[in-house]
Amino acid sequence: MKFAVIGGTGLIGSQVVKNLNSAGHEAVPHALTTGVDVITGQGVDEAVAGADVVVNLTNSPTFDEASPAFFRTSMENLLAASAKGGVGHFVILSIVGVDQVPELDYYKAKALQEELLAAGPVPYSIVRATQFMEFIDAVMSWTADGDTVRLPATPVQPIAAKDVAAAVAEVAAGTPINGIHPIGGPEIFNLDEVGRFTLSRKGDNRTVVTDPTAGMFAVVKGDVLTDKDAHLAPTRYADWLAS
Template sequence: MKVAVIGGTGLIGSQVVENLNAAGHEAVPHSLSTGVDVISGQGLDEAVAGADVVVNLTNSPTFDEASPAFFQTSMDNLLAAAQKGGVGHFVILSIVGVDQVPELDYYRAKALQENILAAGPVSYSTVRATQFMEFMEAVLSWTADGDTVRLPATPIQPIASKDVAAAVAEVAAGPPLNGIRNIAGPEIFSLDEFGRITLSHKGDTRTVVTDSTAGAFAAIKGDVLTDKHAHLAPTRYADWLS
């Protein structure tokens, strides 16, 4: 099976390419660095030519009000190229609970991406993942101030990027879901607790203060970023840290 992985040189994309090729498929990475531009459309027809599956792992360069336009344009261009090329399966990676957080521009943009795909001309699969373990240090930095990190007690279910890539590769190699598959890490933490665990492991002496108004995750109500019934990945956070 030939798979065109758009955004195939990034954190998830490079691992998806590696997993698919190891399984005997022909996965080809495409990105701006290889001459493929999802906004201008440059190189798209050539990238998807002859592909059985397109996996789109490109991401908006910003997480603000400009992000919906990125996903609208990129999906329109990719779906047009995929339809022209006779692609039979189109896969994207999204976020667990993305349609339940309209307060965040980026989540609205990802929900728009999902809707464009579902209404499009190609059979599809959407893989929704919880927050990546690799990104959590960046989350801590958003609300750090001197010796204090302020975090809300938002429930999260972190997943390792290698487990996300494995799930995306598995879905890409299978028949279209024409729906959504949720994947998540095996443990649920409150974000403030997660911050304390992370800092302690690093020997970082900063104090985590629970603050329901701090950072982007403060806009998220309830446990919408978790899913106990998702396909659970094997990697626990302590094992990932070590």
């Protein structure tokens, strides 16, 4: 099968392309650097032409109130081009619990992306993943001040990017599910515990202070984790850190 991977040069996209090509498919990466602009529409028709499957892994450049406009415009352009090009399957990567945190602009934007896809003209699949292990350092940097990192005790279920990419590639190569495929890491931690463990393993002497008001995850109320029907990835956080 032929795949057009939009956002195919990023953290997840590059691995999805590699996985699909290794499985004998033809996966072509597309991004701004290859002349495809999902906002202006430049190069979009050409990128999806002849593709059996479109995998959209583009992301908003911001996490604020501007993010919904990015996902609306990009999805409208990609879906229109996919319908015109006869694409039979459209896949996106979203977030577990994205519809449970309306306080976050970015989560609202990703929920909008899901809604646009579900209402669109192309059979689809949505892969929802928990928080990437690769983003833990960034999460800590948002609330770091000198020798202190402030983090809430929000439960998280970190998953390795390589496991996310494997799941996206597998779903993309399959039949459209016209629904959601949830995936998560094999372990659940409190975010402040993840912070302490990470700093300890890296020999970082900063102190993690539990602060229920700190950072983006402070607004997450309760558990935004996978349910019993989700697929659990194999990579454990300690093993990922060690590698």
